[in-house]
Amino acid sequence: MSTVSVTITVNGKTQTAEVEPRTLLVQYLRDNLGLTGTHTGCDTSQCGACTVLVDGVSAKSCTVLAVQADGSSVTTIEGFAPFGTLHPIQQAFWEEHGLQCGYCTPGMIMTTASLLARNPDPTEEEIRHELHGNLCRCTGYHTIVNAVRKSAELLASGAEPAPIDQVAGN
Amino acid sequence: MVLSRYVGASVKRKEDPRLITGSSTYVDDLKIPGLAHVAIVRSPYAHADITGIDKSAALAQPGVLAVYTGEDLAKILKNDYPIIPEGDTGHSHYKDRDDEDAIVVPKNRPIETRRVRYVGEPVAAVVAETSAAANDATAYVEVSYKELDAVIDPYEAREDGAPQLYDKVKNNISVREETVHGDVASALNDAAIRFEVKIRSPRCHPAPMEGRAILAQPDPILRGLTFWSSTQAPHWNRNEIAASLGLSQTQVRCIAPEVGGGFGCKIGGYPEDFIVCAIAWDMKRPVKWIESRSENFLATNHGRNQWAEFEVGADANGRMTALKARILLDSGAYPKALDLAWATWVMSAGPYLVDNLDYVVEGVYTNTMANGAYRGAGRPEAAFYLERLMDLIADKGGLDPTEVRRVNFIPPEQFPFETLTGEVYDTGEYAKALDHAMEVIDYKTLRQEQARLREEGRYLGIGVASYVEICGFGPYESSTVRVEPSGQVSIFTGISPHGQGQETTFSQMAADYIGADFEAVVVHHGDTATTPQGNGTMGSRGLAVGGAALMMSLDKIREKASRIAAYILEASAEDIELVDGRYQVKGVPGRGVTLQDIADKAYSDDLPEGVDPGLDTTDFFRVPEETFPFGTHIAVVEVSPDTGETTIVRYVSVDDCGNIISPNLVTGQVHGGLAQGIGQALWEELHYDNNGELITATLTDYALPKAGFFPEFESHHTTTTTYLNPMGAKGIGEAATIGSTPATANAVLDALEPWGIHHLDTPLTPEKVWRAISEASA
Numbered sequence: 001m002s003t004v005s006v007t008i009t010v011n012g013k014t015q016t017a018e019v020e021p022r023t024l025l026v027q028y029l030r031d032n033l034g035l036t037g038t039h040t041g042c043d044t045s046q047c048g049a050c051t052v053l054v055d056g057v058s059a060k061s062c063t064v065l066a067v068q069a070d071g072s073s074v075t076t077i078e079g080f081a082p083f084g085t086l087h088p089i090q091q092a093f094w095e096e097h098g099l100q101c102g103y104c105t106p107g108m109i110m111t112t113a114s115l116l117a118r119n120p121d122p123t124e125e126e127i128r129h130e131l132h133g134n135l136c137r138c139t140g141y142h143t144i145v146n147a148v149r150k151s152a153e154l155l156a157s158g159a160e161p162a163p164i165d166q167v168a169g170n
Numbered sequence: 171m172v173l174s175r176y177v178g179a180s181v182k183r184k185e186d187p188r189l190i191t192g193s194s195t196y197v198d199d200l201k202i203p204g205l206a207h208v209a210i211v212r213s214p215y216a217h218a219d220i221t222g223i224d225k226s227a228a229l230a231q232p233g234v235l236a237v238y239t240g241e242d243l244a245k246i247l248k249n250d251y252p253i254i255p256e257g258d259t260g261h262s263h264y265k266d267r268d269d270e271d272a273i274v275v276p277k278n279r280p281i282e283t284r285r286v287r288y289v290g291e292p293v294a295a296v297v298a299e300t301s302a303a304a305n306d307a308t309a310y311v312e313v314s315y316k317e318l319d320a321v322i323d324p325y326e327a328r329e330d331g332a333p334q335l336y337d338k339v340k341n342n343i344s345v346r347e348e349t350v351h352g353d354v355a356s357a358l359n360d361a362a363i364r365f366e367v368k369i370r371s372p373r374c375h376p377a378p379m380e381g382r383a384i385l386a387q388p389d390p391i392l393r394g395l396t397f398w399s400s401t402q403a404p405h406w407n408r409n410e411i412a413a414s415l416g417l418s419q420t421q422v423r424c425i426a427p428e429v430g431g432g433f434g435c436k437i438g439g440y441p442e443d444f445i446v447c448a449i450a451w452d453m454k455r456p457v458k459w460i461e462s463r464s465e466n467f468l469a470t471n472h473g474r475n476q477w478a479e480f481e482v483g484a485d486a487n488g489r490m491t492a493l494k495a496r497i498l499l500d501s502g503a504y505p506k507a508l509d510l511a512w513a514t515w516v517m518s519a520g521p522y523l524v525d526n527l528d529y530v531v532e533g534v535y536t537n538t539m540a541n542g543a544y545r546g547a548g549r550p551e552a553a554f555y556l557e558r559l560m561d562l563i564a565d566k567g568g569l570d571p572t573e574v575r576r577v578n579f580i581p582p583e584q585f586p587f588e589t590l591t592g593e594v595y596d597t598g599e600y601a602k603a604l605d606h607a608m609e610v611i612d613y614k615t616l617r618q619e620q621a622r623l624r625e626e627g628r629y630l631g632i633g634v635a636s637y638v639e640i641c642g643f644g645p646y647e648s649s650t651v652r653v654e655p656s657g658q659v660s661i662f663t664g665i666s667p668h669g670q671g672q673e674t675t676f677s678q679m680a681a682d683y684i685g686a687d688f689e690a691v692v693v694h695h696g697d698t699a700t701t702p703q704g705n706g707t708m709g710s711r712g713l714a715v716g717g718a719a720l721m722m723s724l725d726k727i728r729e730k731a732s733r734i735a736a737y738i739l740e741a742s743a744e745d746i747e748l749v750d751g752r753y754q755v756k757g758v759p760g761r762g763v764t765l766q767d768i769a770d771k772a773y774s775d776d777l778p779e780g781v782d783p784g785l786d787t788t789d790f791f792r793v794p795e796e797t798f799p800f801g802t803h804i805a806v807v808e809v810s811p812d813t814g815e816t817t818i819v820r821y822v823s824v825d826d827c828g829n830i831i832s833p834n835l836v837t838g839q840v841h842g843g844l845a846q847g848i849g850q851a852l853w854e855e856l857h858y859d860n861n862g863e864l865i866t867a868t869l870t871d872y873a874l875p876k877a878g879f880f881p882e883f884e885s886h887h888t889t890t891t892t893y894l895n896p897m898g899a900k901g902i903g904e905a906a907t908i909g910s911t912p913a914t915a916n917a918v919l920d921a922l923e924p925w926g927i928h929h930l931d932t933p934l935t936p937e938k939v940w941r942a943i944s945e946a947s948a
Contacts, residue, residue, distance in 0.1 A: 037192015038192065040198075043868070044870045046869035046874075086190065093186070094183070097182075097835070099190065100671070100842065103379040128880075129878050134877075135874055135876065137378055137379050139838060139842055140843075140880060
């Protein structure tokens with residue numbers, strides 16, 4: 001099968017690769033780059049487990065072809081905070097018990113980042129509406145909503161990524 | 171119990187750092203050199219004979235390595251599937267009976283060679299260098315079928331002359347449970363309130379966010395096979411695969427790595443476990459199969475799926491005097507979790523005293539995907555029926571639904587209480603949970619508010635549900651605790667958590683009960699090579715049974731540690747107490763040692779007389795009886811008569827799961843259970859058409875609830891401990907699912923009372939509600 005060349009900056013690192021034209025961005029991230037923190041939970045773009053940031057905006061990477069991301073800058077959960085640190089949104093999900101099995105969590109975190117970039121102080125209703133593209137079967141969303149709120153508070157107070165050991169605080 | 175610092179505290183989960191950074195490993199994240207990929211060819215017919223399979227075109231596709239049919243697998247695998255353990259369905263008319271009523275459990279193969287019985291059943295497996303090549307090539311496997319009449323409706327399936335799924339299974343009957351107690355006919359005749367109703371418990375999909383996933387590779391060190399499976403019970407899968415391949419159990423290693431949810435549908439081996447392991451064994455090469463979401467809908471077990479016909483009698487106070495039930499359970503196409511019939515039957519009377527009971531649950535095979543465990547597994551159905559019946563008694567008798575429940579409750583002084591189906595309820599104070607829920611929601615004021623809003627043309631409904639459920643199933647669970655020479659503690663458990671958080675809970679217990687360093691504890695689970703034989707995580711048993719095994723180990727460790735501490739401190743072992751992580755001499759707080767000091771001694775040659783070196787133990791907790799959590803939920807729902815839309819205004823749950831070790835995790839279990847139970851009440855249902863085609867086979871078609879569908883949940887607890895385990899804890903994994911479906915449905919139907927609508931089948935979708943209102947208004 002013929003291939004095409006794509007150049008994508010992922011987590012700050014620019015790489016060029018030959019991919020099949022049908023390769024999805026999520027497949028490129030997982031299979032070509034080995035970034036398996038981004039998950040696939042459906043085949044119809046409903047679940048949002050594969051959500052990443054493309055040029056800072058959330059996108060379902062199962063709905064984007066790798067060739068469409070050519071020239072873009074992509075952030076996955078692996079590059080969301082400097083290695084060994086937790087971004088305030090990650091801190092909030094941990095603090096608020098905003099996850100159980102963890103499968104939807106990277107996507108939830110990416111959607112939260114995108115939401116708070118646009119709307120730094122969302123209401124509960126806005127949060128619930130914005131999360132419609134991300135499905136969770138474990139939490140009933142209650143603690144995820146709390147985690148998004150907590151994220152907004154932390155970011156508003158100027159919180160920055162913190163070393164994971166210090167966040168543990170136990 | 172030792173005075174606690176961690177037990178009972180909300181501690182941030184130990185599981186989370188790896189999950190929020192995306193650094194954990196689900197099956198599809200594994201990187202294995204030389205990996206080949208499996209794609210499954212599935213039946214497009216609900217019922218058909220396979221008349222031929224031509225692999226040649228598929229084998230000619232680029233990257234394709236092999237194609238396996240059922241006949242190929244039969245040369246590799248020695249066993250039928252599923253392997254139904256002896257006694258697994260012991261309450262039923264089964265296999266060993268010679269009489270005419272004996273129900274035969276049919277044997278299946280991972281890939282059937284002759285006949286397919288549901289759309290999505292595996293017919294062949296393609297192995298290729300890439301996942302894409304394997305999937306592409308499935309279209310080139312040419313299978314010839316002779317289509318047979320299919321039966322989708324379970325009532326039709328049990329008629330004489332209906333299409334038969336299995337030659338030896340009469341009328342497609344899969345299972346039957348029955349109880350007759352007292353004189354139902356007389357009680358019905360004498361009843362002040364008497365009615366009949368038919369209630370559907372819809373076919374639901376468990377839908378964990380990660381589908382099933384299996385990777386198998388030959389393992390030369392074991393002279394066998396290692397496989398990773400997204401499963402809730404790795405030892406079960408391991409034992410089934412070992413038997414199938416004719417290997418010893420220790421030559422086969424099953425690892426459940428990070429598992430993205432289960433909810434009952436990842437219990438036991440599926441055809442694909444056998445297929446993938448057989449191919450890896452045969453090709454001497456690692457192979458992987460990852461289920462797509464569409465496959466997950468077609469070929470991972472469905473749940474609920476019952477039809478129930480009731481005749482009910484009650485006296486003028488609403489006390490239920492007669493309960494007659496004829497329940498039909500659609501088992502789908504092959505025997506999976508036949509004990510679901512038992513689970514509904516055994517909870518037939520729930521938290522209520524019923525003198526006259528005639529309750530039959532019958533299962534029937536149809537040409538649809540197998541029905542299996544789904545969060546609650548048979549008990550939500552029983553509770554749903556009873557709570558609908560309680561509301562109907564209230565409707566007919568002009569009574570308040572809370573009062574009807576109150577007059578029917580088994581009173582606290584009757585515990586332990588033996589039910590008519592032979593179970594012993596350990597402890598229960600049902601009115602306490604009801605009272606608490608009514609107080610939290612201010613029930614009296616709420617009813618006044620409801621009346622006021624109705625005058626404004628707004629339709630608020632208040633739904634109450636009280637439930638009791640059975641959980642904490644045995645027969646046993648296992649635990650190994652090892653204090654390493656460094657003093658750090660390793661726990662190995664036979665349960666297999668996949669989101670529940672027992673790495674945290676068990677660490678809390680180890681911190682308090684043996685003085686372990688909470689941060690340093692590592693809880694190992696889901697690997698048959700390292701953990702003692704166990705039964706996995708299901709049936710709300712993780713803490714109640716797995717934790718009980720852990721307590722046995724912790725008690726033994728503490729006892730030995732105390733003896734060594736006494737030796738170091740030159741005191742008597744009886745005088746050693748564990749305080750804030752230090753083993754110290756009673757009354758002399760300054761004289762004490764840590765677990766690290768004790769471990770240092772335990773692995774030295776300086777030990778007291780009669781004490782062996784080492785500090786570890788393996789223990790099995792035998793379940794004496796199951797335990798029975800209970801509670802009351804109250805839902806407040808507003809219905810829009812113009813659109814039929816429902817809005818949940820408030821939701822109060824009061825669940826009693828005994829003592830709580832990890833409050834935040836318990837709350838999480840409750841929230842998740844609520845979402846699934848409410849989803850079943852309002853939105854979720856799988857549909858087959860008359861040809862056996864699943865027409866809701868994607869997340870576009872199946873209404874998995876979203877964040878905006880719910881309000882903030884108000885979850886509360888009462889505490890009634892159990893004597894059945896040392897923690898006094900009952901299960902919480904399924905309780906909220908069980909309470910929330912009836913509470914929500916009752917709320918919607920309460921809102922529809924002005925139209926004289928007393929029952930509608932769930933899910934109560936806007937269309938269904940709107941149609942009911944329109945018809946009632948016409």
